[in-house]
Amino acid sequence: MLILIGNQKGGAGKSTLTLLLANYLTQQQERRVTVLDMDYQQSLSAKAEKAKILENEPLYEIVPADLSHFPAMQRKLGKSRNEIVLIDLPGKMDDDGLIPIFAAADAVICPFAFDEFSVDSTLLFAMVIGRINKRAPLIFVPNRIKNTVKYETRTEVENVLRGFGTVAPGLPDRIDFQRVNTFQTPIILYPVILPLLDLIYEQYIAKEETV
Template sequence: MEKKKEPLFVALSNQKGGVGKSTLTILLASYFHYRKGRNVLVVDCDYPQHSIRDIREWDIKTVEKNEKLQGKLLEQFEGSERKAYTVLTSTPEDAKQTAYEFLDRSETSYDLVLTDLPGTVNAAGVFRSLVNMDYLFVPVTQNRMVMQSSMNFVLAIRELLSRNDSFPLKDIRLFWNCMDRRVSKELYRAYTEIFRHLKLKTLETVLPKAERFNRGICTDGQVFRSTLFPPSPSLLKGSHIDLLADELETILGLTD
C-alpha cells in the first residue's frame, strides 16, 4: 500500500474573539475542498461552543428541508464525487491527537488539516497547539485594541519559538480582515509600518468588510459561508476569498 502523505496543519487564530477566524476557517475549508479539489479535514477546537460543528449541523438540517438544496448537493457530488469534508471536535491540547486518530483510520490522503482554536490564549492548551501547527495565520481588524492584542499575541509566539527550535511551526502571518473602505487609510498605513518595523509578516490579500461573510445557505440556493458548499460565484466575486486561497496555496506549497 502506498504511504499516505503527511498533511499540513494550519490554524487561523487570534487571542481576540470576533475577528472572523471561524467564518474564515469554514470559507477556506469549503473553497479548498469543493473548488480546489484539496482533501481537507477540519478540527473544531473552539471549546466548549464548537461553532463550526454547530454550523455543519445547521447546514444539514437546512438541506434536509429544501429540495432545491438537496438537488444542488447531489449535483455537486455527481460532478466531483467529493463528499462533505469531516468536522471533528476536540479540546485545544488534543487537536493533533484527535486529527491523527482520524487520519490513521482513513484511507484518504489529506492535504490540509484546518484547526479552529478558541479566541483566547488563556484556554488550556492553546499555545501548545499553536506552536505544533505547521502554519499560523492571524486575522486582524482595524480596531486598535484588536491590533495591539494581535501584535502581542504574535510576538509572544515568536518569542516562544526563539527559545525552542523543536516546535513544528514554520511561519506566522497576519492578514487584514473586515477592511472598511470608509475608514481612513492612515491607520492601515501606520500599522503596516509597525508590522514592518517589528518584522511581522503579513499577507498581501486584504478581505473587505461585507455583509455576505455572515450569510450561510439561503433557500434560493445562494451560498457564502457553508460547510457543505463552496461560496456561490456571484457572492465569491469581490470577497477576495479566492485570492486568499491562492496566496495560501503558494505559501503552503500546494500549487502543484
C-alpha cells in the same frame, strides 16, 4: 499539513475564514480537509449539524474538540500527504493546552481589524506564536475592511506586523459573508476571496509540500 486560524481577540472573523479556506481547498483544489472546531462557541460544528438537517452534507468533516484533546488527535490526523487539517482556535491565550497546538503548526493565519484593541491582541498573538514555533509562517489577514473608512494607522500597523510575518490581501466588510456555510461559498464572493485564498494556497500550502 496543520494550519491554525486564530487571534487572541474574539470576533476577528476566525470561523468565517476557516470556512472560506476549507471550502476553497475542497472545491477548488480538491484536497482532503478536516476541521477541528476548538472555538468555545463551536459555531462551525453547529453549522455542520444545521447543514445535515437541511440535507446538505458538509464538504469535509468538522470535529468539535477541546484543547486537551489535541495530543491524542494529532497522532490520527494529517497522516496522509494530501490531507490538510484546519484548526479554528479559541479567542484566548491563557491556556497551556495551546502550546502543543502552536508548536505543531505548519502555518498560522491571523485575521484582524485595524482598531486599536484588535491590533494589540494581534501583536500579542504573534509574539506568543513566534516564541513557541519559529518555523511556521504567520499570515495576517486584514478583515472587515470598510471602503468608506480611512484607516489612518493602516500603513504603520502593517509595517509592524511585517516584522512577524506576511500581511495578505484583506477582506471587505460585506453582508454576503454571513451566507458562507459548510457546503458552499456564495459565488458572488469569489472575486473578493480568491486573491487571498490563491495566495495562501500557492505560497504557503503547495510550496510547503514541495519542500
